[in-house]
Amino acid sequence: MPPIDPRPETGQDPALDTRVRPAQCRPTTLAGSLRVAVTRATRRLRLERSSEQITDGQYAALAALANRGPMTPTVLAEDQHVQGPPMSRIVARLVDAGLARRDEHPTDGRQVVISVTEAGMAEVTETRRRRNVWLEARLAELTPADREVLARAAVLLDRIATQ
Numbered sequence: 001m002p003p004i005d006p007r008p009e010t011g012q013d014p015a016l017d018t019r020v021r022p023a024q025c026r027p028t029t030l031a032g033s034l035r036v037a038v039t040r041a042t043r044r045l046r047l048e049r050s051s052e053q054i055t056d057g058q059y060a061a062l063a064a065l066a067n068r069g070p071m072t073p074t075v076l077a078e079d080q081h082v083q084g085p086p087m088s089r090i091v092a093r094l095v096d097a098g099l100a101r102r103d104e105h106p107t108d109g110r111q112v113v114i115s116v117t118e119a120g121m122a123e124v125t126e127t128r129r130r131r132n133v134w135l136e137a138r139l140a141e142l143t144p145a146d147r148e149v150l151a152r153a154a155v156l157l158d159r160i161a162t163q
Contacts, residue, residue: 018146038157048134050126053097057082059127061090062099062116066124070115072105099123 099120
């Protein structure tokens with residue numbers, strides 16, 4: 001006897017079914033679903049990096065320096081939502097690895113400014129490239145209609161994140 005098709009009306013694999021029920025659009029239900037999906041996607045993307053020598057936290061600090069320019073350790077800690085002592089350890093490891101450097105603060109001799117080095121920028125660039133390649137391959141497997149939905153979702157997620 002042949003197996004029972006879980007989607008007899010379409011013959012489609014249920015894992016590929018992207019239709020949603022009205023209950024899935026309720027804010028509470030949708031919040032939980034989006035939180036789980038975004039967390040899974042983020043964790044998977046983090047696996048794509050150019051080096052296993054630095055942690056996710058170190059990479060995040062390095063990318064912040066690459067994106068926003070030199071910062072004091074205090075500003076970098078605030079930017080990354082971590083306390084000062086852990087950021088001091090992150091900065092020390094980045095400096096020891098040659099990915100960041102400490103320079104004198106231009107106006108306050110008691111402080112230093114942390115900036116990304118050429119090697120650090122190469123690390124950030126290669127990690128971004130690898131992540132984009134991985135995600136591009138996954139997106140290419142989707143239908144144009146599904147990619148359109150994700151393009152719209154990206155705009156909405158960005159709006160939510162920046163409110």
